[in-house]
Amino acid sequence: MSPHSLSFCIVDDDLSFGKSLKRLLNARGIAADYFGSAQSFLDCVPPGQTGYAIVDLHMPICDGLGLMCKMQEMHYTMPVIIITGQAQADARGLAMQQGALGYLQKPFSGESLLELVTKHEANISIQ
Amino acid sequence: MNWVTIIWSMAASASFTLAAINLLIWSRKLKAWAHAFFALTAIGVALMAAIELLMAQAGTAGQFGAALRWYQVPVLMIIVSLVGFIRLYLRAGRPWLAWTVCGLRVLSLIINFISKTNLNYREISSLRHIRFLGESVSIPEGVSNPWMLVGQASLLLLVVFAVDATLTAWRRGARRQAGVVGGSIIFFTLAGLGEAILVLWRIIPVPLTTSFFFLAVVGAMALELSVDTLRASELLEDLRESETRVVLAADSANVGFWSWDFDTGLIWATQKTLEIYGFSPNEKMTFDKFLGVVHPDDRDRVGNDARRAFQEAPDFRAEYRIVLPDKSIRWISAQAKAKSKPTGEPRRMLGVSLDITQRRQNESEMVELRLELAHLARVLAISELSTSLAHEINQPLGAILNNAEAAKLLLSRDKDRQGTISEILEDIIQDTQRAGDVVRKIRGMAKKSEAHFEPLPVDPLIKDVLKLVNSTLSMNNITLQLDLKPDLADVKGDRVRLQQVLMNLIANAIHAMNNTPSRTLTVRSAMEAPDIVTVSVSDSGTGIDKAKQEAVFRPFFTTKKDGLGFGLSICRSIIEEHGGRIWGENNPTGGATFSFSLKAWKG
Numbered sequence: 001m002s003p004h005s006l007s008f009c010i011v012d013d014d015l016s017f018g019k020s021l022k023r024l025l026n027a028r029g030i031a032a033d034y035f036g037s038a039q040s041f042l043d044c045v046p047p048g049q050t051g052y053a054i055v056d057l058h059m060p061i062c063d064g065l066g067l068m069c070k071m072q073e074m075h076y077t078m079p080v081i082i083i084t085g086q087a088q089a090d091a092r093g094l095a096m097q098q099g100a101l102g103y104l105q106k107p108f109s110g111e112s113l114l115e116l117v118t119k120h121e122a123n124i125s126i127q
Numbered sequence: 128m129n130w131v132t133i134i135w136s137m138a139a140s141a142s143f144t145l146a147a148i149n150l151l152i153w154s155r156k157l158k159a160w161a162h163a164f165f166a167l168t169a170i171g172v173a174l175m176a177a178i179e180l181l182m183a184q185a186g187t188a189g190q191f192g193a194a195l196r197w198y199q200v201p202v203l204m205i206i207v208s209l210v211g212f213i214r215l216y217l218r219a220g221r222p223w224l225a226w227t228v229c230g231l232r233v234l235s236l237i238i239n240f241i242s243k244t245n246l247n248y249r250e251i252s253s254l255r256h257i258r259f260l261g262e263s264v265s266i267p268e269g270v271s272n273p274w275m276l277v278g279q280a281s282l283l284l285l286v287v288f289a290v291d292a293t294l295t296a297w298r299r300g301a302r303r304q305a306g307v308v309g310g311s312i313i314f315f316t317l318a319g320l321g322e323a324i325l326v327l328w329r330i331i332p333v334p335l336t337t338s339f340f341f342l343a344v345v346g347a348m349a350l351e352l353s354v355d356t357l358r359a360s361e362l363l364e365d366l367r368e369s370e371t372r373v374v375l376a377a378d379s380a381n382v383g384f385w386s387w388d389f390d391t392g393l394i395w396a397t398q399k400t401l402e403i404y405g406f407s408p409n410e411k412m413t414f415d416k417f418l419g420v421v422h423p424d425d426r427d428r429v430g431n432d433a434r435r436a437f438q439e440a441p442d443f444r445a446e447y448r449i450v451l452p453d454k455s456i457r458w459i460s461a462q463a464k465a466k467s468k469p470t471g472e473p474r475r476m477l478g479v480s481l482d483i484t485q486r487r488q489n490e491s492e493m494v495e496l497r498l499e500l501a502h503l504a505r506v507l508a509i510s511e512l513s514t515s516l517a518h519e520i521n522q523p524l525g526a527i528l529n530n531a532e533a534a535k536l537l538l539s540r541d542k543d544r545q546g547t548i549s550e551i552l553e554d555i556i557q558d559t560q561r562a563g564d565v566v567r568k569i570r571g572m573a574k575k576s577e578a579h580f581e582p583l584p585v586d587p588l589i590k591d592v593l594k595l596v597n598s599t600l601s602m603n604n605i606t607l608q609l610d611l612k613p614d615l616a617d618v619k620g621d622r623v624r625l626q627q628v629l630m631n632l633i634a635n636a637i638h639a640m641n642n643t644p645s646r647t648l649t650v651r652s653a654m655e656a657p658d659i660v661t662v663s664v665s666d667s668g669t670g671i672d673k674a675k676q677e678a679v680f681r682p683f684f685t686t687k688k689d690g691l692g693f694g695l696s697i698c699r700s701i702i703e704e705h706g707g708r709i710w711g712e713n714n715p716t717g718g719a720t721f722s723f724s725l726k727a728w729k730g
Contacts, residue, residue: 014522014526016522016523016526017522017523017525017526017529019526020525020526020527020528020529020530020533021525021526021529023529023530023533024529024530024532024533024536026533027532027533027534027536027537028536058518060677083525084518085517085518085520085521085522085525086517086518086521105521106521106522106524106525107521107524107525107526107527107528107529107559107560107563108525108528109528109532109556109560110529110532110533
């Protein structure tokens with residue numbers, strides 16, 4: 001599996017963080033798009049698209065878990081990784097329970113993000 | 128048996144008896160000088176009667192003369208004591224007249240004792256025996272002493288003094304005393320004087336019977352004094368009755384009533400008092416026994432304060448603990464007033480005691496609850512603050528990390544500048560990670576204490592918090608309305624945290640009504656669904672700004688000038704921790720309602 005076949009959608013209301021993550025992934029040669037809200041993601045990305053969604057937990061109007069719900073309703077196949085700046089004890093559990101691929105607390109390194117993805121890809125190829 | 132002996136002996140003994148009774152009264156109540164003067168008069172009359180009897184039965188002229196000489200002593204006693212009695216009892220009479228009467232009488236006594244025979248006779252040559260009341264009595268033959276005029280003048284002056292005093296008392300309105308005491312003194316002194324003149328100037332040949340005239344005066348005085356004594360005993364009766372009323376009132380108010388005598392150390396106490404202090408009924412209470420019951424930690428303080436109240440301050444006031452026979456501890460509040468003797472020495476202390484254990488318990492429970500809530504509020508505020516800090520700091524830290532990593536990756540392709548810049552960037556990465564660690568550590572330190580969930584009835588929870596805010600409500604003229612549904616299911620909750628939520632919601636409601644004329648706080652409880660209990664707090668205040676409806680629950684959001692903006696955000700954290708929901712909305716009629724719903728406890 002080559003990193004170049006990977007692609008990410010970043011959904012975060014914090015512009016500075018979103019931009020930096022996109023830049024990091026791009027620097028690694030991975031395609032990434034940035035969306036400032038859940039709605040703009042839903043508007044631009046069709047349900048059938050491959051890749052991974054990196055979604056911030058705390059966003060106004062529709063938060064990370066809310067977006068995950070909608071994506072499931074609309075049959076998105078994209079796995080979701082929840083990221084957050086807040087250390088909420090039960091948030092990880094909730095996110096994983098709702099079917100998130102992973103849960104990362106900011107700040108996190110690019111390595112830890114890619115590790116999650118690599119593991120997932122490996123699982124798929126075994127199947 | 129002869130009549131003269133019988134009558135005079137009876138007169139003497141009757142007078143002695145009256146004197147004894149009044150001396151006894153005077154010895155108990157040293158201020159009762161009227162009784163002392165009366166006793167002196169009565170003794171004088173008794174002596175007078177005895178000497179008259181001696182004279183009547185005298186065998187020789189010498190015996191008669193000597194007896195008549197000693198006769199002057201009781202006369203002086205009677206006159207001086209009558210003057211004193213009139214002054215004291217009628218509270219009237221000119222002092223100069225009083226002194227003149229007494230002076231003349233003393234002068235008479237002196238003349239009496241320096242004369243050859245006595246005041247009345249220059250010499251007694253012989254005795255004559257005459258029949259009197261069927262008995263042979265002695266009367267003297269001899270030469271009258273002109274100096275006896277001095278004595279008779281003193282008697283006349285006594286009459287003048289008595290008339291003046293009687294009129295004054297009569298005009299003042301003390302008519303009975305004036306009539307009985309003054310009238311009888313005037314009348315019988317005049318009669319006695321008349322008889323003395325007739326007998327001693329040898330105009331009529333009868334023995335002296337002056338003692339009987341003064342016996343009549345003594346009788347009148349005794350009558351008056353006994354009326355007074357009777358009235359005193361009636362007063363005593365009234366006093367007892369009013370004391371009984373006071374004790375009854377005290378008993379019904381659960382107040383113990385006591386009186387501590389300093390000299391004997393005994394404490395008279397009502398049954399209620401004995402009950403309060405755990406003594407058996409009718410047990411004799413002493414100050415030492417009382418101190419024995421006081422809690423060892425309070426004993427010295429109470430003992431010293433009480434003794435000091437006796438010596439210095441008349442008021443004693445103390446709250447202290449006592450230990451009952453069953454080892455239970457009660458709180459007592461005592462208040463007392465010390466009375467001292469006229470000499471300034473402590474006499475007794477009158478006081479009341481009240482068992483205030485219940486009040487003290489309520490107070491201490493309130494204090495504890497307040498402390499617990501205040502502590503939790505601080506802990507939660509710190510926790511909330513650090514949570515927010517974490518979020519605010521982690522966000523940029525995350526961005527820095529991403530950027531640094533990206534830059535490092537990009538630079539790794541530019542072989543020339545690789546060394547230095549990648550080192551710098553590596554440092555940035557490490558520092559950033561360290562910053563993240565610091566935040567994580569702070570977060571760890573300020574970890575919330577564990578919530579303790581138990582089945583919790585909502586009603587007492589609401590009422591406990593209302594107890595705390597009741598005074599604030601009345602101070603702010605806020606009407607409280609309760610709409611609590613009965614038979615609500617218990618919720619799954621942490622008592623103190625939920626109290627904190629209610630406290631915050633009510634405090635906000637009170638604050639929201641600061642500037643509104645109608646102020647009503649409504650607290651409701653209801654079952655929303657079979658397993659959901661909802662509690663809501665409504666105010667008639669300014670309501671929530673539409674644009675800020677979402678923001679009110681965020682940390683740092685506040686409409687108060689001195690608010691930190693944690694109240695509602697803490698409430699939300701707590702309710703979410705409970706797996707419940709909290710929300711705010713505006714009332715159709717004005718003001719806002721904040722509600723939270725909790726899951727019912729499932730055994």
